[in-house]
Amino acid sequence: MPFTAADVPDQSGRCIIVTGANTGIGFEAAKTLAAKGARVLLACRSKDKAEVAKRQIREAHPGADVAFLPLDQADLASVRRAAEQAAEEPRIDVLLNNAGVMFPPLTRTEQGFELQFGVNHLGTFALTGLLLPKLARTPGSRVVVTASLAHRRGDIQWDDLDAEKGYNRAQRYSDSKLANMLHFAELDRRLRAAGSPVTALGCHPGVAATELMRHAGPFRVFTPLFGLLLNTADQGAWPALQAATAPEVEPGGYYGPQGMREMKGRSGPATRTATAQDPDLARRLWDVSVELTGVDPGI
Numbered sequence: 001m002p003f004t005a006a007d008v009p010d011q012s013g014r015c016i017i018v019t020g021a022n023t024g025i026g027f028e029a030a031k032t033l034a035a036k037g038a039r040v041l042l043a044c045r046s047k048d049k050a051e052v053a054k055r056q057i058r059e060a061h062p063g064a065d066v067a068f069l070p071l072d073q074a075d076l077a078s079v080r081r082a083a084e085q086a087a088e089e090p091r092i093d094v095l096l097n098n099a100g101v102m103f104p105p106l107t108r109t110e111q112g113f114e115l116q117f118g119v120n121h122l123g124t125f126a127l128t129g130l131l132l133p134k135l136a137r138t139p140g141s142r143v144v145v146t147a148s149l150a151h152r153r154g155d156i157q158w159d160d161l162d163a164e165k166g167y168n169r170a171q172r173y174s175d176s177k178l179a180n181m182l183h184f185a186e187l188d189r190r191l192r193a194a195g196s197p198v199t200a201l202g203c204h205p206g207v208a209a210t211e212l213m214r215h216a217g218p219f220r221v222f223t224p225l226f227g228l229l230l231n232t233a234d235q236g237a238w239p240a241l242q243a244a245t246a247p248e249v250e251p252g253g254y255y256g257p258q259g260m261r262e263m264k265g266r267s268g269p270a271t272r273t274a275t276a277q278d279p280d281l282a283r284r285l286w287d288v289s290v291e292l293t294g295v296d297p298g299i
């Protein structure tokens with residue numbers, strides 16, 4: 001059954017982390033989850049932006065239980081602090097990995113990684129790995145990783161992960177989104193092999209009008225058009241909400257819009273490339289990610 005925000009079941013008693021929750025898809029997902037009764041941790045790098053988001057959610061839904069969790073995925077020390085703080089919660093039911101950056105000029109994370117690979121994949125990998133023990137203590141818990149249609153053009157540059165030899169911003173974005181796909185597929189395989197109670201899933205929003213185009217130069221003028229022709233930000237959150245809350249999900253499942261080449265519409269099962277399902281690539285990326293982040297999820 002196609003899924004929208006209206007299908008999100010009651011979330012009372014559940015605690016959900018949404019990364020990048022101050023704007024765009026993350027904000028819309030957080031707002032819906034809070035409206036449905038979840039305690040939502042807004043994992044954001046800017047306290048000011050998180051406070052504005054908190055206020056907006058509370059204005060729309062008085063009584064919403066929302067809290068700020070400081071998280072900068074461009075700094076692994078910040079990721080560790082966020083995981084430690086989150087682990088103090090009585091329970092974590094869902095880690096909704098949504099934070100992402102697209103097409104920035106060549107920039108490096110605190111630890112020197114190319115920004116899109118560092119934030120979109122390595123930060124997500126590290127946060128997930130650090131929170132797995134906590135998640136495993138909550139029955140029915142889930143990890144969701146947000147990928148993109150752009151994964152189809154991804155081709156991880158193993159001999160130049162740090163973009164020392166060259167930097168094509170669009171290609172690096174696609175590569176980071178392919179990494180997201182490989183990450184949740186490998187996580188799913190490992191969790192099931194270990195008999196873990198945690199379920200790993202993926203999602204993509206199609207094309208949605210958000211701030212993601214902030215680095216896209218003149219192409220930014222098309223952003224409002226996305227909202228008219230394709231998904232608004234709240235519609236773009238439906239696949240994430242389905243992966244995070246739908247009662248029936250396939251472990252390792254991948255969700256996205258069902259309309260017009262998966263670019264818009266209600267959420268349901270999405271398609272992925274053979275590369276995104278390649279177990280050898282996924283294992284290789286896992287090992288490299290453990291080495292680069294120093295976080296070994298231990299599964």
Ligand SMILES: NC(=O)c1ccc[n+]([C@@H]2O[C@H](COP(=O)([O-])OP(=O)(O)OC[C@H]3O[C@@H](n4cnc5c(N)ncnc54)[C@H](OP(=O)(O)O)[C@@H]3O)[C@@H](O)[C@H]2O)c1
Nearest residue numbers: 020022024025072073074098099100148207208210211212
């Ligand atoms: N919109 C689309 O059409 C589309 C399509 C495919 C996939 N996606 C994916 O959907 C996800 C959400 O994107 P969006 O469209 O909602 O974009 P957005 O409006 O730009 O929101 C991105 C969020 O990620 C946060 N973020 C960026 N760098 C971060 C860092 N270093 N640490 C922590 N948070 C960070 C941003 O925080 P700040 O505001 O502080 O920068 C913001 O909250 C991303 O993973 C994106 O790749 C979007």
